[in-house]
Amino acid sequence: DASILIASKPDSKELAEKDALDNKEIPQEAYETINKAKALVEAKCPGVVSCADILAISARNFIHLAGGPYYDVKKGRWDGKTSKASRVSVNLPQANSTIDEILKLFNSKGLTLEDVVVLSGAHTIGYSHCKYVLNRIYDSKSTKQAKGPNNIDPRLLKALTMYCPKNGGNEDVVVPFDVTTPFTFDHAYYGNLEASMGLLATDQALFFDPRTKPMIQALAKDEQKFFQTFSLAMEKMGSIGVKRGKKHGEKRKDCTLHMT
Ligand code: HEM
CATH class of the missing domain: 1.10.520.10 (Peroxidase; domain 1)
Structure with missing residues (x-):
């Protein structure tokens, strides 16, 4: 409105x-x-x-x-x-929310778990400030787990550690959501999640959750499916x-x- x-x-x-x-x-x-x-x-x-x-x-x-x-x-x-x-x-999902918290919020607006996955594909473009990524980089408990919810590609981890130091970094620094094609609206977001290259902990968690993993895999395979379902979900979101x-x-x- x-x-x-x-x-x-x-x-x-x-x-x-x-x-x-x-x-x-x-x-x-x-x-x-x-x-x-x-x-x-x-x-x-x-x-x-x-x-x-x-x-x-x-x-x-x-x-x-x-x-x-x-x-x-x-x-x-x-x-x-x-x-x-x-x-x-x-009314906004937070970068440190759990999938259940995000789902609850989306459900309260009439959106489903599939809508969460499909709309999160908007993170194929744009940037995030370091403060939203710090938990993903420095949550050592989960980054140490090889296949844990916060599993992170070692090269991405190294780059993010450089751009976003734990303490005293410049708060204006931003990092791209989609390291492969940051300016193109495509389905690369989902391939990135499969490669443990999601930027936010919430992005990567979608690939760990057994409810959403198959949806990610289907969208990573099929860009047309992403475009069609994204369009429908945007129409739905635009009617809330x-x-x-x-x-x-x-x-x-x-x-x-x-x-x-
Ligand atoms: C599912 C839960 C979501 C979470 C936790 C989340 C969180 C975030 C965060 C923390 C940022 C970085 C903001 C900044 O540093 O300025 C961001 C950026 C962004 N989000 Fe989300 N978001 C979610 C869903 C969505 C949805 C549904 C859309 C749209 C359909 C969306 C589109 C975007 C875009 C385009 C940006 C980049 C903005 C820019 O480059 O300035 N996000 N999101």
Whole structure:
């Protein structure tokens, strides 16, 4: 519902979603791109397309430009009337969550374990800050287990140790999710998991869990299957908690400001 685009009010006690700790690292350019798209749409067709629809379409277009599938985005979402930083961490999976915790969260939104696996394939592009990877690198108990949940390729471990020291590292350093093809939206994520080259502990754990391992293997074999199931899961995710009409929503003119 585009509540992430709202700017915090200087005089308000409660920060907006954008300023929650988990969202702090989203670059300013990402917001600016959405705001530019909204301004262009408003100039041609004022008051019709919500910021929420622009966000959903932008995500689809980016995925497609990076080599991924082009899926249909249903339109007609309205924007949310509230944006609260305090609602963010409880609704986001964390890099140190267990698969059961992630599943519980996804289930609470109507998503399945298969959706978790298929949507996690989005980690075929992009980067993570070191702080989210430290548990994967330095959790010695599990890295020592050759086939444990946190099993890690020795070359990846060496590289990550260099980029992300346990203490005193630069907190702006980021490492690619998919070391083989970081800029291409493909199914390499799943092959990486099979090769113990998942970046987050949660990524790698999907290959260890007997419920999800066969799904990973099937997606690693078949890129078309990944693209098809990913498209369906994105449509499903894009329909969660959709607001419609004036009672529950608004159509913002400026994506960063509520209407009232
Ligand atoms: C399943 C549980 C998930 C966990 C634990 C998780 C966790 C994370 C973490 C810790 C980061 C790094 C953020 C940063 O350092 O700035 C990240 C990045 C990212 N995540 Fe996830 N994520 C999950 C699911 C998803 C889903 C469902 C999607 C989309 C369908 C997604 C798409 C992305 C993308 C594209 C990035 C890269 C962002 C960038 O390069 O700036 N993730 N995720």
